[in-house]
Amino acid sequence: MQAEPLVSIVIPLYGRPQFLEELMGSVLSQRYPHIEIILVDDNGAGTEMQLETRDLVNEFCMGNVCYVVNESNVGVSATRNNGVKFSKGAYVTFLDDDDVYYINKVSFQLEEMVQRGLDISVCSFDRFDSDGFLVNRSAIQPKLESIQDFFFGESSIHAPTIMIKRDFFLAIGGFNESLAYREDRMLIARAMSYGAIIGSIQKPLFKYRVHSGYRLSKKRFSREEVNSIDEIAIEEEKKLRDMLAPEDRKELDFIRAYKKINAYYKNGCDIPFGLATHVVSYSVRNGKAKSAVRSVLRYMKSKLKS
Numbered sequence: 001m002q003a004e005p006l007v008s009i010v011i012p013l014y015g016r017p018q019f020l021e022e023l024m025g026s027v028l029s030q031r032y033p034h035i036e037i038i039l040v041d042d043n044g045a046g047t048e049m050q051l052e053t054r055d056l057v058n059e060f061c062m063g064n065v066c067y068v069v070n071e072s073n074v075g076v077s078a079t080r081n082n083g084v085k086f087s088k089g090a091y092v093t094f095l096d097d098d099d100v101y102y103i104n105k106v107s108f109q110l111e112e113m114v115q116r117g118l119d120i121s122v123c124s125f126d127r128f129d130s131d132g133f134l135v136n137r138s139a140i141q142p143k144l145e146s147i148q149d150f151f152f153g154e155s156s157i158h159a160p161t162i163m164i165k166r167d168f169f170l171a172i173g174g175f176n177e178s179l180a181y182r183e184d185r186m187l188i189a190r191a192m193s194y195g196a197i198i199g200s201i202q203k204p205l206f207k208y209r210v211h212s213g214y215r216l217s218k219k220r221f222s223r224e225e226v227n228s229i230d231e232i233a234i235e236e237e238k239k240l241r242d243m244l245a246p247e248d249r250k251e252l253d254f255i256r257a258y259k260k261i262n263a264y265y266k267n268g269c270d271i272p273f274g275l276a277t278h279v280v281s282y283s284v285r286n287g288k289a290k291s292a293v294r295s296v297l298r299y300m301k302s303k304l305k306s
Contacts, residue, residue, distance in 0.1 A: 003114075004034045007106050008089030008166065011097060012079040014042045017053045019098045019209075024060050026100040026206075032107035040083040041069045042076070077175035077183045080159065084169055092166045094159040098209040100128075101160075105205040109163045112201055119196040120188065121163045122155065123205040135210055141200035147240050150192060151252050159184045160206050168196065178232050180221065186236040193239040223269040230260055254282045261295055264302065271302040 009027055013020070027037055039057055043050035050069060057067050068086055070079060084092050091110060095101060105123070113121045124140045139156040143149055159175075162184065172190050175183045191198065221229070234256070241252060257279050264271045276299040283292035 005090040005110070005114075006088060007032065007035050007091045007093060007110055007163075008038055008084070008087035009035055009093055009095055009106070010038045010040065010080055010083030010087060011095045012040050012042055012076055012083065013053055013057075013097050014073070014076070014079075015049055016097050017049070017056050020053070020056050022100060023095065023097060026102075027095065028060070029103055030101065030106045031104055032110060035064060035106060036087065036089060037065045038083040038087050039065065039067045040079045040086075041067065042073055042079040043070075044073045045069050045071050075177065075180065076159075077177045077179060081174040081177065084166065084174060087166060089166055091163055092169055093163040095206070096158075096160055099160055100207045100209070102205050102207070106163075108203065108205055109201060112199060113163060113165075116199050117197060118199045119165050119168050120191055120198045121201060122157060122161045122188070122198065123163070123201040124203060125156075125158070125161060125206050125208045126204045127210050128207045129210055134207075138204045139208070140202050140204070144188075144198050144200045147192065147243055148248065150188065150240065151237075151244070151248070151255070155200070157185045157188055158208065160208070162187070164191075168194075172196075176232065176236065179229055180225070182229060182233055186233055189237045189240055221263075221267045221269075223264065223267075226260070226263045226267060226269060230256075230263070254279065254286075257282075258291055258295065261298055265298040268305060269302070271299045273299075 011023065027035070041050055041053055043053060054067070061067050066086060068082065070082065080094060091113065093106065093109065109121050109123055112118065122141050122144055124138060126134055126138045127136050128134050141155055141161070142153045144153065144155055149155070168191070172194050176186050179186060188198065241249060244252060257275060261271055261275060261279060276295055279295045280292045283289070283295065
């Protein structure tokens, strides 16, 4: 790269100070030198957890590290947005407070963005457990260049996978603060509707922690909350869906219905009979036997729990 732009790393903090030292070690050891680190504490000003986090953060608050405290708990989307507002970099990337960057995360992703003229880059990642051991297979991102890639590809989009031009992030409104989850994927949907040039990286650039504890936005959601989030996501994706061919729209509607069954199931909600029937019927007609079986099993289990 001829120029060396500043890259801002925005890190929301909430309830897990035990990971702070490992997290900070991974960002402070980045090979790319022109970075700033924006730590945004969402525990709520003056709470016991915020004060504990502050005491741990103080060790790192010097030079290119900035610590910001939200007055109250506002959620992960608003917290990331606040961090971007405080940032000064030409590019912004993210890290959750229980994940870890590889040493070349910023340098590799930035080089890809500059060389390919991207507005957004989405990288791959490895999964690891609380003991530091890699688990399962790596999440390798497929190409993400078209609407079909977005809706029908096997992309796994989380906030730390994303690097984005700061001005573009602000222009499209940042993360949707009404979403308690799926906010990262919806950011990409909105970016695509604005004509963003997006590229994916098949190389894993960070480690995504898989553990029994909660993530920043992980909790049990009611059926009403699942429905509300689904409605917001549908609205975010509406412009892209309208660009699809009729048969692709039918496939997308099936995928949405299938994912809604999964969301109900994971949150312990009762699965509506009509939704399960629709998914099973479409699956059978289109040779999707596994989807049909899973939907039937999850419907039956939801009834046994209720």
